Amino acid sequence: MLGDTTKTFVPLSFSQLRVLALASLGGALEFYDFVIFAFLAKLIAVHFFPSDQAEWLRQTEAFGLFGAGYLARPLGGVVMAHFGDTVGRKKVFTLSVLLMALPTLVMGLLPGYGTIGVAAPLILLMLRVMQGAAIGGEAPGGWVFVAEHAPPNREGLAIGLLTGGLTGGIFLGSIVILLVHQLLSPEEVTNWGWRAPFIIGGIFGFLAMFLRRWLEETPVFQDMHKDREGIVALPLKILVREYRRSILSCVLTTWTLTAAIIVLILMMPPLMQTLHHVSSKETMVASLAATFCLTLSVVVTSYCADIFSIKCLSVVSGLTLVLGAFGLYGAFPLFPDSLSIWAALSGLSCGFVGLVPIAMVRAFPAQVRFSGVSLSYNISYAVFGGLTPAMISLLTPYTLLSPAIYVCVVSIIGFIAINLAKQNS
Structure with a gap:
């Protein structure tokens, strides 16, 4: 349903x-x-x-x-x-x-x-x-x-x-x-x-x-x-012993969150300046448009999670994220005077970002919830926050679509992980 x-x-x-x-x-x-x-x-x-x-x-x-x-x-x-x-x-x-x-x-x-x-x-x-x-x-x-x-x-x-x-x-x-x-x-x-x-x-x-x-x-x-x-003395010990699957699924869904924000928002200005020689002023305006639309998309998608199944929303959000990435890094070069428009569309495509914290909060019971969310989120950001720019830099010489391809692969991983996560609330 x-x-x-x-x-x-x-x-x-x-x-x-x-x-x-x-x-x-x-x-x-x-x-x-x-x-x-x-x-x-x-x-x-x-x-x-x-x-x-x-x-x-x-x-x-x-x-x-x-x-x-x-x-x-x-x-x-x-x-x-x-x-x-x-x-x-x-x-x-x-x-x-x-x-x-x-x-x-x-x-x-x-x-x-x-x-x-x-x-x-x-x-x-x-x-x-x-x-x-x-x-x-x-x-x-x-x-x-x-x-x-x-x-x-x-x-x-x-x-x-x-x-x-x-x-x-x-x-x-x-x-x-x-x-x-x-x-x-x-x-x-x-x-x-x-x-x-x-x-x-x-x-x-x-x-x-x-x-x-x-x-x-x-x-x-x-x-x-x-x-x-109801209060456990060592939440981390309980997490590692009983909630390894939840931790893994949350780490992987957060990887998708980092890919969306880093590749489509934070790395977009320098990549566009380097790959397509767009001016810094134009990329700054595009960054503002993308971030504003990202904020709107996150709130709307999260609201929908109160009405619709998060697994069904992950299908729509995952596909939209892929389309947004290929639009920004694939379609924009064909329309070089429209970066802000493609950046705004890529921001709107990031609704999956809103699903990630909801899935994480639901993945752990109250006794270890703060520790579970924090451990998963910060491990993923520490590892993939640094890995993502490095991967993009390594792949870009082979194809200018490497940022979009990276987002596509990670979106698939996030979709699988969010659908395998247990729900405890």
């Missing part, structure tokens, strides 16, 4: 809407803080590494610091998830904002290599690791938090709104960087303007942390807390 006509849909109460709004706002700000480093990596390289080094080496070192954030995600996510399953979702959910806001603000104020020498990149590395730990707990914690606050048959919408907030953070980062370049001269941006996005992000991050103080613990965890036998 595509849908269940016997389902009753309870309207979202004011308190539930407040939970969704605060969770989505905090998630958007965390992802904004995390991604602006990538947008500003070239300028960061100028300020935080020796000026006598070659430009390519400094930029490589800056991207190395960006990658350190990804490497810290699994450890940070697992540790935070452990306390989320044993101490409480709310406490960890609030802590993740602090761990993101503080390093972001310090990055905007940190003196460069010319002032404090080698201490500058070392401190920057430490701050980036803190950000990675925070982001490793934010998305899994947010999905679990809003799902356990949602009324019956509104779980998909709740998770989708949060996921839309996360992708909206990437969109917000793009907008702020674009405004900085529009309002300031190139010299001002290089000298001090690049700091503004970090300072803005840090301040609003602290605001988000303050607002999250008003959130309540999830009803599911409160019930577990009343019955102390």
Whole structure:
């Protein structure tokens, strides 16, 4: 069956809407803080590494610091998830904002290599690791938090709104960087303007942390807390022993999520500039269009998961994702003046991204849910987040369609994995 006509849909109460709004706002700000480093990596390289080094080496070192954030995600996510399953979702959910806001603000104020020498990149590395730990707990914690606050048959919408907030953070980062370049001269941006996005992000991050103080613990965890036998001492041990199939399926579905976001959104601008000589301004506009449409697609698809079977939706979303990838990397070269249109269509094709967190939340029981989602999500991102750009780079010399082919293969893997996943809620 595509849908269940016997389902009753309870309207979202004011308190539930407040939970969704605060969770989505905090998630958007965390992802904004995390991604602006990538947008500003070239300028960061100028300020935080020796000026006598070659430009390519400094930029490589800056991207190395960006990658350190990804490497810290699994450890940070697992540790935070452990306390989320044993101490409480709310406490960890609030802590993740602090761990993101503080390093972001310090990055905007940190003196460069010319002032404090080698201490500058070392401190920057430490701050980036803190950000990675925070982001490793934010998305899994947010999905679990809003799902356990949602009324019956509104779980998909709740998770989708949060996921839309996360992708909206990437969109917000793009907008702020674009405004900085529009309002300031190139010299001002290089000298001090690049700091503004970090300072803005840090301040609003602290605001988000303050607002999250008003959130309540999830009803599911409160019930577990009343019955102390419902809280397990070592969630990770239970996961490895009893939920290996669920972990595997969630790792593979998250691989599809990473492929969609990295190949169709994050790698699209540099690939289009390199492969088809599109201007950086045009790719920036196209990136904004793609990210905005991605956010819409995620929310709509997640809403549909409350009405239709997630397995049936995976068929439609998987096929759409493949078409979007081939449209962007295959059809666009035939219509070279329409990149923004194809980018927007590729963003709309990414509805599968919205299904992944819903499937993960449903794959684990409440006692180990935070740990299960976090472990699966962060392992997949740590492995495939780095593997995807490398694979695309290796395959591109053989065919310009390699990004689309990669997305196609991974979509098939994700479709199989999501249909083999057990449902525990």
